[in-house]
Amino acid sequence: xxxxxxxxxxxxxxxxxxxxxxxxxEKLGVTDKAVSKWENGGGCPDLSLLPDxxxxxxxxxxxxxxxxxxxxxxxxxxxxKIKFFVCPICGxxxxxxxxxxxxxxxxxxxxxxxxxxxxxxxxQIENDWYITSSHPMTKDNYISFIAFVxxxxxxxYKQYPEWDVQLRIPKRGHGILFWHSxxxxxxxxxx
Numbered sequence: 001x002x003x004x005x006x007x008x009x010x011x012x013x014x015x016x017x018x019x020x021x022x023x024x025x026e027k028l029g030v031t032d033k034a035v036s037k038w039e040n041g042g043g044c045p046d047l048s049l050l051p052d053x054x055x056x057x058x059x060x061x062x063x064x065x066x067x068x069x070x071x072x073x074x075x076x077x078x079x080x081k082i083k084f085f086v087c088p089i090c091g092x093x094x095x096x097x098x099x100x101x102x103x104x105x106x107x108x109x110x111x112x113x114x115x116x117x118x119x120x121x122x123x124q125i126e127n128d129w130y131i132t133s134s135h136p137m138t139k140d141n142y143i144s145f146i147a148f149v150x151x152x153x154x155x156x157y158k159q160y161p162e163w164d165v166q167l168r169i170p171k172r173g174h175g176i177l178f179w180h181s182x183x184x185x186x187x188x189x190x191x
Contacts, residue, residue: 004041013057027056052117060101061094079149083111084178084186086144093145093156093180112186120179122191124171130191131177133165141183148191150175 014024014035022032028049037043045053054061078097089105091173096102100132102109123130135143142161147154148169155166169177177189 001044001066003038003104006064007039007041009059009064009067010035010045010053010057010181011161013059014039017057019056024056026141028052036113046145047090079151079154081156082149084114084147084180084181085109085111086186091144093158095154095156112180114186114188115177116187117189118181118184118187119186120165120177120189122177122189125168128168129169129171129177131165131169133179135165135181137161137164141181144180144182147178148172149178 013174014021019027020032020051021035022088025032025035030049034045036103038045040148050061050064054064057064058148065138083096083099083106086092087094087107089107092104094102094104094109096111119133119135119187121132121134123132129148133143135141137143137159139161143159143165145158146165146167146169147156149155151173153172153175155169157169159165171191172177173191177191179188180186
């Protein structure tokens, strides 16, 4: 741990939050001299303070302890670059249009890699895509969500083990259909 780099991050984040050293110290139950010492690289915060410090400064512990904050140019998200993240514990589904670091249920999540077409049928009925699948829908093995992505739109449909996959999605031009099997991963099909 480099106390100078950690102190620099504390100073940057504190000023971004418009907090004085005294205000930050009061939130953490320490003296303003302790905050000044950290920011000048004269020492590092006690490990017991890190969770509260990171909460107040809205930074993750890993970034704080590494002494490096990732900065990247703002991206205008592109739907073609959509990434899906699924928490293996709670089943939470999270999407992103650029590179991010995510944690859920105390686990770091990686974006899923989509595989081409598996076990899903699509049929056009009137102005809708009718989606069906013979995939088993058991508690341990089911399609957890289906998503339809177009150039400017994302629709996610949650699925449950006790349901058969039968879904109508409004046809809005061409797009990519994604679906997630709890046992086999993420798949896609161009529509």
